[in-house]
Amino acid sequence: MKFSKQIIIDLPREEVFKKVEDPTNFKHWQKGFISYRHLSGKPGQEGSRAKLKYKMGKREISMIETIIKRAVPGKLHVSYEATGVFNIQKNYFQEEEKTRTLWIADYEFKFSGFMKLMGFFMPGAFKKQSLTYMKDFKNFAENGNRVNEYGKTN
Template identity: 60%
Template sequence: MKYTTEIVINLPREEVIKKLDSPENMKHWQRGLIKYEILKGTPGKEGAQMKLEYKMGKRDMVLTETILKNKFPEEFHATYDAKGVHNIQQNYFTELENGKTKWISKSEFQFAGFGMKLMGFLMPGAFKKQSLKYLTDFKNFAEKGTSVSEES
């Protein structure tokens, strides 16, 4: 399953990247993030891996992020692996007029196992909606300082 989401952030690209490229900021725009842990490599560099732990309602989820390409401020690509799911993310950041930034995120999900394949087939909109929610939460954090970690 492949799709693209995008959002315009009312900040210059350098400011967007500075806020995005900080693991400490992830809790402010990634709902359910409990903790992260560097597994190998230099954080932010190609080949680096990080474990991300989330609490989604009553469900716990663990992802492993592997950085494929870090060419900030223009682009950032990574994979995210969880049980039954391999997610490839390609992110592009374009400077717009009036100090704005367009973030284009290309997502590809590859599913293993019947259950995950069925979920991907029956609920593709849920995946796109979740991706757009992350972009929107980041926009609100970057522009207004609104943090999802302060919500109950």
């Protein structure tokens, strides 16, 4: 399954890039985020790997993040591997004006096992969640608003 989402953020491109790639910010804009643990490579650089944990409903999900391409401040391509799901997210940050950034995210999901059914019957859920993360990031980056583990904005 492939799709794209985009959003305008009212901040300079360099600032957006710094905030979006910083794992210490994940808890502020990714609902359900629990933890980030560096596994290998130079942190934040191409080839580095980390383990991320999320709480989704009553389940805890772990995934491995690998940075595929990092070109500051314009591109950040990352893969995520979890049980039954492989996702490549290609992020592009385009300067709209000196103080505005267009964030374009191209997603490609591949499913296996039970998750094949989820991907087939509920593609809208993946698209909705992706856009929600982008909107929550925008709200955090522009206004300092943060989400908590229950999906509420603080």
